[in-house]
Amino acid sequence: MRPRKSFTAMAIILGFGLHPEVRADEKAAQPETSGAAQARETRATTPAPEAAKVSAPPTAEEVEALRREIEELKKQLQTLRDELRSALLSGPGAPSGVAPPGQTASAPPPPPPTPGPAAPPPAAPSQTSNYFNPSVSVIGNYLGVGGSNGTGDLPSSSLRESEVSFQAIVDPYARADFFLSFGEEGVGVEEGFATFTSLPGGLLAKVGRMRTAFGKINPLHLHVLPWPDEPLPIVNLLGGEEGWIGTGLSTALLVPLPGDVFSEVTVQVLRGDSGELFLTAPDRGSLAYNGHYRVFSDLSEATNLEVGVSYGLGPNGLTPTSDTRLEGIDTTLRWKPLRTATYRSASLRGEFIRSRREDPLGNQTTDGWFLSGEYQLAKRWFTGARIESSGHADDASQRDRGKAVLLTFWPSEFSQLRGELRRREYADGETADELLLQIQFAIGAHGAHPF
Amino acid sequence: MKPMKLLLAGCAIPLMGFSGAPVFARMKVVTTLQDLASLADAVGGDRVETFSLVKGYQDPHFVDAKPSFILKLSRADLLIAAGLEREIGYLPPLLDQSRNAQVHPGSPGYLDASTGCEILNRPVQQVTRAMGDVHPYGNPHYWTDPENGRIIARSIAAKLTELDPAGREAYAAGLAAFEGKLTQKEQAWAAKMAPYTGTKIVTFHDSWPNLARRYDLNIVGHIEPKPGIPPSPTHTLEIINLIMTDKIPLILVEPYFDLKTPKFIAEKTGATVLSFYPSVGGVPEIKDYFALFDYNIDAFVAAMKGKS
Numbered sequence A: 001m002r003p004r005k006s007f008t009a010m011a012i013i014l015g016f017g018l019h020p021e022v023r024a025d026e027k028a029a030q031p032e033t034s035g036a037a038q039a040r041e042t043r044a045t046t047p048a049p050e051a052a053k054v055s056a057p058p059t060a061e062e063v064e065a066l067r068r069e070i071e072e073l074k075k076q077l078q079t080l081r082d083e084l085r086s087a088l089l090s091g092p093g094a095p096s097g098v099a100p101p102g103q104t105a106s107a108p109p110p111p112p113p114t115p116g117p118a119a120p121p122p123a124a125p126s127q128t129s130n131y132f133n134p135s136v137s138v139i140g141n142y143l144g145v146g147g148s149n150g151t152g153d154l155p156s157s158s159l160r161e162s163e164v165s166f167q168a169i170v171d172p173y174a175r176a177d178f179f180l181s182f183g184e185e186g187v188g189v190e191e192g193f194a195t196f197t198s199l200p201g202g203l204l205a206k207v208g209r210m211r212t213a214f215g216k217i218n219p220l221h222l223h224v225l226p227w228p229d230e231p232l233p234i235v236n237l238l239g240g241e242e243g244w245i246g247t248g249l250s251t252a253l254l255v256p257l258p259g260d261v262f263s264e265v266t267v268q269v270l271r272g273d274s275g276e277l278f279l280t281a282p283d284r285g286s287l288a289y290n291g292h293y294r295v296f297s298d299l300s301e302a303t304n305l306e307v308g309v310s311y312g313l314g315p316n317g318l319t320p321t322s323d324t325r326l327e328g329i330d331t332t333l334r335w336k337p338l339r340t341a342t343y344r345s346a347s348l349r350g351e352f353i354r355s356r357r358e359d360p361l362g363n364q365t366t367d368g369w370f371l372s373g374e375y376q377l378a379k380r381w382f383t384g385a386r387i388e389s390s391g392h393a394d395d396a397s398q399r400d401r402g403k404a405v406l407l408t409f410w411p412s413e414f415s416q417l418r419g420e421l422r423r424r425e426y427a428d429g430e431t432a433d434e435l436l437l438q439i440q441f442a443i444g445a446h447g448a449h450p451f
Numbered sequence B: 001m002k003p004m005k006l007l008l009a010g011c012a013i014p015l016m017g018f019s020g021a022p023v024f025a026r027m028k029v030v031t032t033l034q035d036l037a038s039l040a041d042a043v044g045g046d047r048v049e050t051f052s053l054v055k056g057y058q059d060p061h062f063v064d065a066k067p068s069f070i071l072k073l074s075r076a077d078l079l080i081a082a083g084l085e086r087e088i089g090y091l092p093p094l095l096d097q098s099r100n101a102q103v104h105p106g107s108p109g110y111l112d113a114s115t116g117c118e119i120l121n122r123p124v125q126q127v128t129r130a131m132g133d134v135h136p137y138g139n140p141h142y143w144t145d146p147e148n149g150r151i152i153a154r155s156i157a158a159k160l161t162e163l164d165p166a167g168r169e170a171y172a173a174g175l176a177a178f179e180g181k182l183t184q185k186e187q188a189w190a191a192k193m194a195p196y197t198g199t200k201i202v203t204f205h206d207s208w209p210n211l212a213r214r215y216d217l218n219i220v221g222h223i224e225p226k227p228g229i230p231p232s233p234t235h236t237l238e239i240i241n242l243i244m245t246d247k248i249p250l251i252l253v254e255p256y257f258d259l260k261t262p263k264f265i266a267e268k269t270g271a272t273v274l275s276f277y278p279s280v281g282g283v284p285e286i287k288d289y290f291a292l293f294d295y296n297i298d299a300f301v302a303a304m305k306g307k308s
Helices: A002-012 A020-032 A034-044 A050-057 A062-089 A232-237 B002-015 B034-047 B067-074 B091-096 B146-163 B165-196 B209-214 B231-245 B260-269 B289-307
Strands: A135-147 A157-171 A172-182 A187-196 A203-211 A247-253 A263-269 A287-298 A303-315 A323-335 A344-357 A364-378 A381-392 A395-410 A417-424 A431-444 B027-031 B049-050 B078-081 B110-112 B200-203 B218-222 B252-255 B272-275
Touching: A002 B049, A187 A247, A232 A344, A232 A364, A232 A395, A247 A287, A247 B067, A263 B067, A287 B067, A364 A395, B027 B034, B034 B049, B034 B078, B034 B146, B034 B165, B034 B289, B067 B091, B078 B146, B110 B146, B146 B165, B146 B209, B165 B289, B200 B231, B209 B218, B218 B231, B231 B260, B252 B260, B252 B289, B260 B272, B272 B289
Parallel strands: B027 B049, B027 B078, B078 B110, B200 B218, B200 B252, B252 B272
Antiparallel strands: A135 A157, A135 A431, A157 A172, A172 A187, A187 A203, A203 A247, A247 A263, A263 A287, A287 A303, A303 A323, A323 A344, A344 A364, A364 A381, A381 A395, A395 A417, A417 A431
């Protein structure tokens, strides 16, 4: 705190245009010292003892303390002078002078020195400080695969996804969330939406591109799934590994139920094409729709149950009028004793999806489901299992089946190692046994845990 | 008997000069921690109805953002949070879905209880996660110093008065009663702890700097090698050596941590493992903020007497 104060003091003492580096440092230091500022405020509200101290004759200790402080200020003045000199000498081509230690990491590159004695008031910090920058985080998702599989084509080793997120409050009415998904080669906007959090009537609206609220798994990002891979019904019926992502408008409303039972209905209107699910919307009027209703109830302090139903509809592009209809039901049962001294928890989840695809060559109606369980063995260890089965949306006579066992270790909240042993029996007759090894790591802002 | 009492109460309230708070219009106060709920109850009395998202015996570092909490927040008049990013893992998504702009940070219905409190261990250098689950805004267990409890109670009283001006006198009276009792209790606690000034202790997690400072305890080590990282064999050995060399009598463990390693260390060294409760509700006996200190301090004194 003291160096910052003295920076400001020096800027005044020096009496010329605020040195760009100082300004940069001020900017960088600002968010870090908000706590310190608070402490300073607290101190300012109790001036009485300090005033009393001043009026008393100074003791030898106080004189010594003052002397030390003066020495320190002198040193800082000297450093500032040196910096200024080096910055002026090096000119705009090499503006990076000697930055004070400890500030280098967070300080933005200083702007080139402005000629002439421009003198902005040193007391007013710049409004363009990074104080309002969004929270940034990056999650790396590495996947290594062993075994052979001629149908699914996961590479032996890949950085499957690097998800970069930017999240911040927009204004008193909305917040914004962006999730950019970097593959090894391309970049995609996985999600990017504004959420309007203070609408009347208990409405919650989202506008932008988002993972559709169809079922429980589709809205989740790959890295928060309890498996390294998407289950078969998502892949086969919701348009591939990515699932159903749509661009449009989403509104959600709480539906009051007796007691403390939570229920929410979500209605989404989206552009009529999405990945392989809804193709080549013939015109602007062909839209995709999704409705989701979920009910959540605490059965006891430790156990809770969530049940959801979903209905989706959109043009499949086979003819100008042919649609694909999706129906889904999902359920999640969780058990987590709050007295966690034993670090145990369990969850059981299942989802059933039916797809009806209008096809001029013969309508295809098929379904898919998975059932998955997860059990916490110790504070950082989880084990799990999953069975799954799904028809192909475009060919109801074809059906894939799979089963998998999993083991997950969390070294910390910010990294995760996971192994999955998976057998998939594909409709074409192939049986593939594979070992998937996933390593995930997150840097940056601490995101909320998904539930 | 009951109707009679009600009748009497009905007469008494206007006589006492209260502006009359009908039962159905009680302020709905949601707090993240049970300690904050207890303080709000102490100040608000009958005019408030509190609900705490986190139970006192629950590990506050891992709280599920359950949809049932969204309901509670959607109906809340006031949200009191511990702040210092302690709730970052679950509160933001709950608030976003609460449809209640009144309780968003920055709105009148949101109170950050850490405001004005003495916060310790604010990192002075750049923090990285190599240090474990560090809290860049300082140690978030600040209510374990009763003087911080006093500051929180004052903030709550001011906030309640702001939101419900009709209850001004009731809140002032609630606060005065709380502060009076706290001052008394503080003297008793200080007297009980006085013989143990300077006692060296080891704790599981870095939860106790505020309490240690208040009662001059000397925390010399933690069983966690770094905040949030479970005990490792090498670090456990170091702690065993430390306890042997410094003759440390006590190991304090929060109720939500596994006792296996602390007990192992105790076996090797002869130190006593003491369950120490950071929050109201940690055990049923800890009914309110005063009981939190009563219980912990009595347990501490008993354990220390057992050593000598």
